[in-house]
Amino acid sequence: MMTGMKPPRLGRGLRDLRAWPAPVPAPRFPGSRADPGPDITSAAPFPAAMTRRPAVVCITSGKGGTGKSVIASNLSVHLATGGSRVILVDADLGLANQHLLLGVKPARSIVDVLERGVPMEAILENGPAGVALAAGASGSPEVADLHPGRLRRLVSAMEGLADRADIVIVDTGAGIGRATTTFLYALDDVVVVTTPDLTAMTDGYMVIKNVTRNNPRARLSVVVNRVQSAVEGLEVFGRMEHVCRRHLGRTPRFLGHVLEDRRIAASVSSRIPILLNQPASPAAACLRGVGRAILLGILSRRGEAATLDLEPECV
Amino acid sequence: MIVAATQDPDPALAQLLDQYLWAVAECDLLARAYPQAGAASHRAIRCMIVAPSFDPAFLDRLGLLTISVQSFVARLIPSTEPPEFLVELAEVIYGRRAVDPAAPGAASIADPALVADPWPFPMDPDVDAPLPMFPGEGPAAEEVGLPDLDGQVPAAEALTSEEIEEFAQFDRRRHVRDGAP
Numbered sequence: 001m002m003t004g005m006k007p008p009r010l011g012r013g014l015r016d017l018r019a020w021p022a023p024v025p026a027p028r029f030p031g032s033r034a035d036p037g038p039d040i041t042s043a044a045p046f047p048a049a050m051t052r053r054p055a056v057v058c059i060t061s062g063k064g065g066t067g068k069s070v071i072a073s074n075l076s077v078h079l080a081t082g083g084s085r086v087i088l089v090d091a092d093l094g095l096a097n098q099h100l101l102l103g104v105k106p107a108r109s110i111v112d113v114l115e116r117g118v119p120m121e122a123i124l125e126n127g128p129a130g131v132a133l134a135a136g137a138s139g140s141p142e143v144a145d146l147h148p149g150r151l152r153r154l155v156s157a158m159e160g161l162a163d164r165a166d167i168v169i170v171d172t173g174a175g176i177g178r179a180t181t182t183f184l185y186a187l188d189d190v191v192v193v194t195t196p197d198l199t200a201m202t203d204g205y206m207v208i209k210n211v212t213r214n215n216p217r218a219r220l221s222v223v224v225n226r227v228q229s230a231v232e233g234l235e236v237f238g239r240m241e242h243v244c245r246r247h248l249g250r251t252p253r254f255l256g257h258v259l260e261d262r263r264i265a266a267s268v269s270s271r272i273p274i275l276l277n278q279p280a281s282p283a284a285a286c287l288r289g290v291g292r293a294i295l296l297g298i299l300s301r302r303g304e305a306a307t308l309d310l311e312p313e314c315v
Numbered sequence: 316m317i318v319a320a321t322q323d324p325d326p327a328l329a330q331l332l333d334q335y336l337w338a339v340a341e342c343d344l345l346a347r348a349y350p351q352a353g354a355a356s357h358r359a360i361r362c363m364i365v366a367p368s369f370d371p372a373f374l375d376r377l378g379l380l381t382i383s384v385q386s387f388v389a390r391l392i393p394s395t396e397p398p399e400f401l402v403e404l405a406e407v408i409y410g411r412r413a414v415d416p417a418a419p420g421a422a423s424i425a426d427p428a429l430v431a432d433p434w435p436f437p438m439d440p441d442v443d444a445p446l447p448m449f450p451g452e453g454p455a456a457e458e459v460g461l462p463d464l465d466g467q468v469p470a471a472e473a474l475t476s477e478e479i480e481e482f483a484q485f486d487r488r489r490h491v492r493d494g495a496p
């Protein structure tokens with residue numbers, strides 16, 4: 001038997017997925033401030049293969065500190081590096097930090113959408129790898145506790161992004177507060193990030209339970225972050241799946257695990273996502289695996305062909 | 316299950332066997348976690364080891380195992396751009412007997428004698444029967460996009476004591492197993 005096997009290609013796994021738009025030019029990151037990268041705020045020509053509305057993936061968690069925002073930013077970078085037009089919406093109202101994680105200094109934010117009626121697409125900022133960031137508001141209690149009507153208006157404003165992205169990643173706040181659940185109950189793809197901690201698991205399950213009750217059409221997935229091994233990730237998912245099965249009659253999908261890696265903290269400090277800062281690290285390999293799983297889910301729902309491209313580092 | 320050895324394949328084989336034992340015990344969990352990848356509890360676990368070369372004695376030892384481990388030789392082809400690997404069955408290169416995964420002695424996770432009790436709880440057929448995934452795992456949707464929003468945001472539903480205890484029990488067992496205080 002003769003089989004050709006290419007060596008691992010860091011950050012290029014998504015290109016193995018057929019029926020996906022051609023890759024964008026090589027990312028210009030680092031140095032997003034000095035080199036703004038492609039101008040995603042203008043209406044770029046739409047790839048012929050992607051004439052549908054964008055897939056919207058909501059990244060959430062039951063409690064803070066699970067690494068949700070780091071996962072959201074790195075997933076955005078990974079998907080953008082693979083050739084997708086990605087918009088990251090920082091919907092952690094009041095405690096937004098995606099601009100810090102991506103090394104972007106936003107001129108405008110979601111506050112402008114809410115307070116001044118600025119269209120969502122007008123607040124987009126160029127980020128690393130071509131990710132377009134809709135920055136959130138940080139330290140603004142008024143924004144953190146919005147009236148439900150204004151919250152719905154904010155979600156509706158995201159419609160303006162429909163012709164500018166293939167994938168929209170929404171980074172919500174943690175927990176089941178009003179602002180967060182507005183997104184969770186409105187969007188179809190919800191990814192719950194948990195850690196092996198008991199409180200993170202129970203709070204993550206609470207999110208799953210409430211989304212199941214109030215948004216039954218949602219596709220729920222789980223990522224287990226900060227694990228010591230792949231086995232630990234599977235065990236934690238197994239417990240969550242077991243409780244969901246027993247009490248909710250449904251089972252979430254497992255997107256994978258992310259290994260505990262101190263280089264993540266270093267990448268946060270440097271304001272460069274670990275996929276760009278330390279692409280050969282185990283955590284980066286895990287994040288690419290999670291990104292592939294998300295993309296496979298999107299493509300399979302659209303009936304488009306896809307193949308698995310596993311990386312040995314993530315186990 | 317595939318392990319790649321860069322030098323001595325013996326440690327890689329030991330690692331493979333450890334992982335195999337875990338996978339046999341947790342075959343149901345693996346099937347639940349990776350249904351989209353084709354994992355199913357009735358399917359056998361195939362073990363493969365890939366290395367740049369093998370000692371013929373190592374291949375002989377493989378043949379003594381009660382589970383089937385297929386060995387492959389991977390060689391770099393530097394003349395291609397980018398460089399590619401050529402992967403061949405070791406038996407083709409070394410002239411050993413072909414390994415038949417379905418031969419007697421080949422292990423299967425369906426073999427009840429090899430399946431240990433899953434950790435941390437035994438299977439309950441009434442509870443653990445296959446259930447559908449969340450919506451969206453079935454037929455492909457025509458469109459994926461932003462839905463309309465109607466009505467107020469409902470009040471959150473708290474966890475029951477039984478649900479909390481499910482996680483607490485799991486956490487306690489895990490700490491006991493790992494020797495944590």
